[in-house]
Structures are given as C-alpha cells and as structure tokens.
Amino acid sequence: MLKLRGKASVKNASNDQSKLLKITRNKHLPVALRPKHALLLSAHDFESHKASSPNGEDISSDFASILFLGSQKSFPETVPILPNSRDVFLLPEDFNYLAEGDILRLNPATGNIAAVFRKETPNNSILLTERCNHLCLMCSQPPKNIDDSWLLDEAFDLVRLMPTDTPNIGFTGGEPTTYGYRFIELIETTKRNLPRTSVDVLTNGRAFKDEQYAASLGRIKHPDLQLGIPLYSDDPVRHDFIVQSKGAFDETVHGILNLKRHGIRVEIRVVVHQQTLPRLVQTCEFIARNLLFVDHVALMGLEITGFTRANLDILWADPHDYRDTLSEAIEILRTYGMHCSVYNHQLCVVNADVRDVCRKSISDWKNEYLPECDKCTKRPECGGFFSTQILHRHSDYIKALTS
Amino acid sequence: MSRFQPITSFDQQSSGDSAQYDLLPLRFTALDDSRYVATNIAGEYLLMARDALHRFATGKLQARDPQYVELRSRHFLSDAHSKMGPDLLAIKVRSRHARLADWTGLHIFVLTLRCEHACPYCQVSRQSEDKAAFDMSREHANKAVALAFRSPNKSIKIEFQGGESFLNFDLMKHVVLSAEAVNARLTEPKNLAFVAATNLAVVTAEMLNFCAQHDITISTSLDGPVDLHNKNRPRPGGNSYQLAVQGIEKARLRLGRDKVSALMTTTQGSLSRVREIIDEYLALDFQGIFLRPLSPYGFAVKTKFYRAYNVKQWLQFYDEGLDYIIDLNKRGVPFREYYASTILAKILTSHDPGYVDLMSPAGIGIGAVVYNYDGSVYASDEARMLAEMGDTTFKLGTVEDSFEALFTNETLLQALDESFAYSSPMCHDCAFEPWCGSDPVFHWGQQQDMIGRKPESEFCVRNMHIFKGLIRRMEDDPFVRRLFTRWATSC
C-alpha cells in the first residue's frame, strides 16, 4: 500500500505556508517555470552531483523546493545541502514512487508532505473535507468535526494545476456538499480547467433534496460527471440505522430524484455486509421498480478500515457464504436492464454468473494478493484485495481458480 | 461502540400495539380461498392472507408483523419513517401512462380481401379474382398514408393485411415507398416499421427481396402440426402447411431469422394438442408462441367455429401450454409465451408493452386503426370484422374524412370514455385493473354494451384466470419468478 502522507526533514525552510507544487526531475526546466515546481532528485543524482559540484552550485535556486529521495543514511548532516536552495526536503524511502508530473503538498514549517495527485494513477481522489452528517457503521473515512475548508481551497488550486489530459478525478469526503454552493463552484471550476476529465463525486445526496441545489449542478452541464450515492436498503429504518441518521433515506431518495430531473448521472452504491444482506435482494428490486432511471448500481465489498474495524462483529460476512444472495441481487438488476457492477470481491468467492460484472478497480494502493493467488488462472482479471483486507479480514475461502 | 445507536432507536414504531401508519391507495381481489392479491396505485402486487389484509386495511397491523416492512417498501402504506411513497408512486403511474400521449402507433392497411385460402375461421377474406371489387385503390392508399403520418406517435408501424396481402404486392410496394418518402421529408422523421401478414403461399423471391431492402418483417400463420394446420387452413392442393414451412425457410434466409414470426389460431381441433403445436414451433426454430383465443367475428361466427369451444376449454388449453413451456425452460430450452410476456410486463414493470387488445383506455383508435380495402376507416381490426357481419358501429369514417373528424368521431370518444376500466363496475374495485384492458368492441358484439357486464364477460373470465395463474406460478416457484421477470423485461 502506498504511503501518500508523511513527514520529512527540511533544510533551509522558508516561511511559506503549505503549498502545492508540481514535481519535475528536469533540472534544466525553463527558468520561468521553476518557481512552481519542486525538483525531484534521487540519492544517485545527489552522489553524481557531489562529484561535479560539491556545493551543489549547478542546482538552480529558482525551484520552489528541492526533494531528495532516499534514506536518511544518504544525507549525512555534515554535507552542506544546497545552501542556495530553499525548502529542501529529505524524503523517506516510502516516497520512491513519486514521478514527473505528480503534485505534492508541502509544509516547510512542519515537514508534512502529501501526494495529492499522481499522474500514473488512473483515478485520483481528492479529499474535500472530513466533516459529514452521517456516521456510517462501515465508514472508511471517520468524520471529524473540524474546519478543514482549507482542503476545499486547495482543491480549487489543484484542479488548476493538474494536467489537462488527466482522465479522471474523484471528489470525496466526508460529505462534499457540506460546502453548499462552493461545492457547485468547484465542479464549475473543474469543468473549466479540466474539460476532458471525468469527475466522480461520492455524496449522500441529501443536500439535493433542495431542487434549486440540484438545478444549479445541472446548469453546469458538466460533460462527464457522476454522483455516487449510497442507498443501503429499501427499508428506511435499516438505511437510517446503517448511516446513523434519522430521515436519511427520504432525503437521499429525494436527492436522487432531483438529480435525475436535472440530467445528472447517478450511481447507487450498496455496501454488502451483515446489515445490508438481509434485504439486499429486496433493495435491488426496489431500485429496479422505483429508480430504474439511475445510471449505474454498484455493490461493494467491505474495506476493513475506519469504523468497519470497530463494528466488524456486526458487519462482517464472508462473501463465499452470501454468494447466492449476491447472484440473485445482480440478476434482478440485470434482468431489468440496469448497468451494474460488483467491486472489491475476489473472483473465487463469487458465483461464476457475476464474474463478468466484477470490476477490477485499478488503484495501485489497493490491488494486493495472497500467496494462494499465485496459482490462480483468473488473477489478471481479479482485483485482489485491499491491503486492509489482507491485514485484518478476508474470506476464509480464497482458493486459486484453475480451470 | 457506544457512539453507534442500535437499529431499534431508528424504529419509531412501538413493538406491541398496532403500528401508526397511513394507507396508500390499494385494491384487492381474491387469489384463492386463503390469499388475496393486493395492488397499489402503480399496479405492483403483494399477496396477503385474508385476515392479514383486513387487519392491515383497518389500521390494526403491528410493526413487528413480517409483512409490515414489505408493505412500506412496496408503497402500500406510509409512516413516520418515509414520506417518499407518493412521489415514487406518481413517477411509476406516469411511466405506465406515458404511452397515452403517443397515440395510434399501429396502422393496418387491408390491401385486398382476395385470398387463395378458405380458412373456416377467417374473418374477412374472399376467394375471388376480382381485383377491382376487393383491392384497395392507390388513391385510398395515398390518403391512408397521409392520415397515418398525422399520428403524434414518434413510431409508426404499418401492417399489411388482407385477405392475402401479397396478392396486392404492387400496392404494398407503393405504400412502403411513399411512406418512406413522406417520412424523409419530415423535420423530425418517425421510426417507421413495416409488417406484412401473409400465409406465405404466394410469396416470391422478388417479394422477399423487396422486404429485405425495406426491412419489412413477416407475420405468418402456423396453426400446428401438418394435419391440424391443413385442416384449419384449406386451400386448393391442400398444402398450406408445406407452403408455410417452405415460406418461413425462404423468408428467414432472405430477411434474417428474427424477421419472421408466426401466429396460431386455436380451433376445436387444437384444444387437445397444445404440446404438439408448441413442439411444431420449436422444431421450426421459433423463439416463442402466442397462444391466443379465437375472436368471435366473421366466418368464425357464421360457421359456429367460435361457439365450438368456450372460454373454460380455452383456458385449459392455455394452462397446459404455458406449463409445458415452463417445463421446457426448466429443461434448458429458452422458449417463451408471448401473451403471458405481455401481461407480465404490466405486472412486473412500469413499462406499457402497448398491446392493443389489453389497454385501458381501450386500444381502439388510439392504439391501432384500420384502413380497409374500400377506403373505410375502422377503430380496430375487430371493428372491421364486426362491420363484415353488418354492424358498423365502430366505423370511424373513410379516408376522405379529415384526421380530426376521424379521431374525434363521437362513437369512438364515447366508447373510450365509457369503457375506461377504472370507471367500470367491478373493474373499478379489481386489483388486476392496472394490468387489464377494456374491449368495448368485444363487449358490444357480445352484449350490445360497450362496458359489458363483467360477471358475464368472457373477456373478464379469461383475463382474471390468467392473472391469477401467472401470480400463483410465480409465487410457488422461484425459477418461474425469475423466468417470468426475464419475459416481462424483454417484452
């Protein structure tokens, strides 16, 4: 699992606040561009420098920051680290994945770093807030009641920095609509600055019960926007219980209707666990009879992180045990002509009839495998595991498929 | 975790006494001695035991009753936990009725009454060479095409009938070409489709070429195995079956496998042979069969074919056929029954399959319209047949009349209005009304009353029996439920 956030030791720290910088390895980058870039150097680069310019004179001081990749051992304290350069970060080895075009948030005062955009990843996820009006039993991003609107400010900056050929970004939280109309502005800004980038937003959809709010999102006419909205049961009591908020079901359904009225794509997400399983089939029937016009339905496996770990005893269900229920649920959605997918399930623990809708979500901090998987003929198509599943809980029935 | 509330704190209903809830509109009809079918305003159903229904409808249902959660999710009741029921029901009701705005999609052109067959049950045909007397004229055809394109429906299907439609192939070509030309000139061209009803006995390679070029699908007759088919459908040479089978083969080769469909007509002789008839369809590679009853019109009445069997006998025939088809599916043969599929679409989806004979408001005029060989315009095929028997009640006018005059015809409007099932006695209370239709022409023909007295109506007996039978089969067998859902959603 990739480490996206960390701490580094900083030499020649400036007084700059937390800043977003694009990474380059090109020390001959045109001068005009350097103030917005961080130059990434490996220990090897440093070694070869030492030979030719012991005091690092040929590394320009125009860069906003210099990043050294490598362990502490490579940087003995005694070496003068580029006395003319400011904000020199000595990155721990975990960050060896950083590459040209990535975007980092750097805080010279604290040494905190975070990789907020990675060029090689097909799906970049941008956290907008950790505030949320729900408290889902299986929340993977437990809410915090703090003012983190700086994340939103940064998002505005980020979409203006990201390369325009970025295929996709996701806005997540917490609950992104916590920001009200500023969220709408963000989508508008994203459309203007990344017109060819598809956008996924994860939201509980409740704010859209206000039709004006839905209309304002619709007016943007974003060319490729989808809202992923959880609906955990056809039974309002059960849904409200799972999200721990009374009245959630009605407002979410109302929000979905308004969003569709204004031409916005909606995906309904159902996390499959002990609390949703008793009515999973009925929930899919409900979706097929009442919400046939939504664009996609995703049935998701549990991520063993956040609140899921604390509530594991009331959430965990082995996919092998519920495979027939899953098949029945998917069959209903498919028979009614709905686009549907299964995420985060390994191919060996679902029935063959749903394998073709099992999606391999390609995010490089998620696809891990067990030793048993080495002999599996279906491994290339299988999404494998979250590292949290490998660490904490996965099906007891993982077995290589050999046909 | 203490910060998480248990499910009980989200349930505001008390666990003991009656729950607090409001009824949403519902109707109920007995399924059998112990169970009722309840339907909500969107035509979705739920089964309930009789006493449970009475308790529920009088406000005495308890929240811990296993059906309580179902009744709420399926919009038979609303309570403090969710008020979205009425909105969702409104959307479903709207979907069901969306077709009303797109009226008259089916336009039937009777190109000729001439036919070389002499089927005793036939409604209308004439064994005659007299083209002048029995063929539609070009002038009439042109006017009919113009009228057809006045329909608000974005999809127009032109169906050629007769007699034997291919006996007037010249006019068929003319209608196809002029319809395509008219359509091409529209600012918003319609989806135009053509069907030719034919016994295939007189079809030639040239005719099939034309059909292939203009995407005309073929609807032919296949009553069953050779002896049954030939007995039902005599022609000089006694070879109707052979020509039909050869014709199907040729048509498929030229047009494509899914461009040829077949219809059967049930006669006295068919009643005990439904499996053989189905096997015949299987052997000839059809994907399904439409098991339909005999209409009480035309020669059928004259030759007492219609009264040769009653609705009970036909229902036995139907049930045996449907059960056989279900069994075939269980054995891995994907074959379907089209009448059931049409009804199941109404039961299990909010999508109206547009089957003219099972619509309320009735499908007359607004579902289909018939342009007869002599230029007269009828509200339905049955209306035309009734006219052949001397009763022109449902004649809308002629192709010389304006579109407005035809479709605001007093009798048509009156028939649509009065026969509207929701307002009819018995239908008004019936749980199955959302799935049923009204057939004013049938009831007029049988009882001289467009609404018909439903206790005596064979239309009612037949449909009720089928609705109950489909539900019983679905409830008793999950395989059938899944099979029927597939039929319903691909109708």
Next chain:
Amino acid sequence: MPQPLALDFDAEAFSLLAIQKACHRFSNLASFEVRFECKDDAASISVVVAPLASNPTEDLTDLALRLRNEALDQQLREQIRAQTEGVRNLILAHAFSKSGLISGEASSASV
C-alpha cells in the same frame, strides 16, 4: 328450483353501495333484490336471493355465504377508498403534471 333466500345486513356496519356491489358481482349466478329497511330504530339492508332461469341449480345457501364475505370485502374497499382519496388525488395530480423524469422529458441534459 330452490326457494329464494332472505339475508339481512346491519345498515350500521354496511353501506347500501357495498351490498349492491357485492350482489352485482354474483349477478350472473342468481338474481338479487336489495332493499333498505328501517324497523324499530334498527336499520338494515335486506337481500333476497332468487335463482335465475338460466342457472336454476345454483346452491343458494353457499352463494349466500360467499355474498356475506364479499359484502365484508366491499365494505373494506369503501373504507380504503375513503381513507386514501386525498393521497390518491395527490399522486395522480403529480403523475400527470409537467415534472420530467422519464426519458426525453428531462429539463436539462448533462451534455
């Protein structure tokens, strides 16, 4: 031909319409005469069930039992209709208003 049967329904518990509808349902099996009667402060609805010439062998005793059950059902239907009339009108008004959700009617497209 069996003798006509007489039945009484408590007019406090049943509406005249409910009884009429129940009788109508079986009108192909027998003939029904329905009358509203008021005796000694007790109002009742009397029904006389007589055989039809076209159906002389109908078991009227059994039919009377079925009629009682049907009357209960009809009364219940009336009650349901009365209670749900308001929301029914609301749903239908909403269904046939201008709100667009079905394909082709969305007020704005996303592209």
